[in-house]
Amino acid sequence: MRNSLGREQIGQRLSVRSLTGGRGPSGGPEATDTIGVLVAVDADSVVLERRDGHRIRLITDRIVAARTVPLRPRRRQPATAIDAEELTRITSRGWPAVVSESLGDWELRVAGGFTGRANSAAVHGDPGVPFPEAAARVIDFAVRHEIAPLAQVVVASTWERRFAEAGWEPIGGSRPGAIVQVADIGEVEHDPAIDFSSTADDTWLRHYGRVEDPSLARTVLEGPDRVAFATLDDVAIARVVVTGLWAGLSAVEVDPRHRRRGLARRLMRGCLAWAAERGADKAYLQTMQDNAPALALYAPLGFTTHHAYVYLRPPA
Incomplete structure (x- = not known):
């Protein structure tokens, strides 16, 4: 199977059978199946990203079979x-x-x-x-x-x-404190007016507005393999990342002079469509409990509060 998985299959969801090195119940070689999105391929191994974003490296010489499976499973938990x-x-x-x-x-x-x-x-x-x-x-x-x-x-x-x-x-x-909200991704359509880039350019970062060191910010923001930076009408931005079957939405910002035009909601729906095309069927976002405008934006898209978290510091 050395040449059966190539870079052209990166992004596909696969079921890969590989030898463990042990013996099975019948005395033959033991094998195990791993299902995930192919995210990396090199001369000696492949890397699959599972539903929760955990990554597993498989040695190429131990792979005995591989097949494509649907990006979005037929049965899914909410x-x-x-x-x-x-x-x-x-x-x-x-x-x-x-x-x-x-x-x-x-x-x-x-x-x-x-x-x-x-x-x-x-x-x-x-x-x-x-x-x-x-x-x-x-x-x-x-x-x-x-x-x-x-x-x-x-x-x-x-x-x-x-x-x-x-x-x-x-x-x-x-x-x-902060809350994490979640939603199931339903039927969402691609918005051709939204531009998606794999990098956060200077204009995008300027709209984001929380950046003191652009190089450092890009290292964090661009870190995942499946991430996109969305821009709409050059006045509204958002970030979307796919981790396993989950889409993460963040950095939804609209120029104050162009608010109340529905741009933020269009961006969010477009980002969900981008993520769904890459296998995500659930989404999360993080915000503050007292951010009423943001909560009003998220609710019509099906987002509900899953849990709250807090940052704790040690005693002086």
């Missing part, structure tokens, strides 16, 4: 069915840090201070060490990389309680 910690993993993959270290299942992230999502510890699963050591490792990582130590924690989770017991406090004072 977007609301996903566990909050699993969704946190997906959102983190869609907004990758410049430097990332694993602490068990936790992810320690730094990106030169560009956004809290890329400069905090994503707390999900088991850190693999006792909690006091895990919390100390979060602080040590931040100190080494010269950022403020922060933990991104799902509200009402066990980890929020453990951090609170250790004296960690929310940032932002009395302002409500």
Whole structure:
């Protein structure tokens, strides 16, 4: 099968059978099937991205069969069915840090201070060490990389309680924290007026308006393989990323002089169509609980709140 999978198949969803190196029940070679979108091919291996965005590298010489399967499965769970910690993993993959270290299942992230999502510890699963050591490792990582130590924690989770017991406090004072909203992607049509680019050019970044270091911002924003930067009428922008079967929407901005024309909603629908063409059947976005205009924009598209999260900092 060395030459059966090539770069021309990148983006296709495949079922790949490969040998594990062990023996099966009948005494013959044991094989396993892996299903995912092909995202990389080199001389010795291929990389498949699974539904949750997790990537698996398969050795080419061990592959014995491969076939194409539909990008969007016939049977699917609703977007609301996903566990909050699993969704946190997906959102983190869609907004990758410049430097990332694993602490068990936790992810320690730094990106030169560009956004809290890329400069905090994503707390999900088991850190693999006792909690006091895990919390100390979060602080040590931040100190080494010269950022403020922060933990991104799902509200009402066990980890929020453990951090609170250790004296960690929310940032932002009395302002409500952030929420993650989700929706199933229904029938959405491509909008020919929307321009999609694989890179964030200077004009796009200028509309985004939260950038101090363009090079650093591009490293984060352009990090995923399946990402696009949408522009409509040169006055409205959005970013869309596909991670497994999930589309992530962010950076929806409209020039103040051109608001109330429906441009933001057109952008969002166009981004969902772009993502659906690449296999996504669910979508997420992140916003603040008190951002009423944004929530009013998202609701007609089927977005509902899945969970809230908060950034916690250690005691002084």
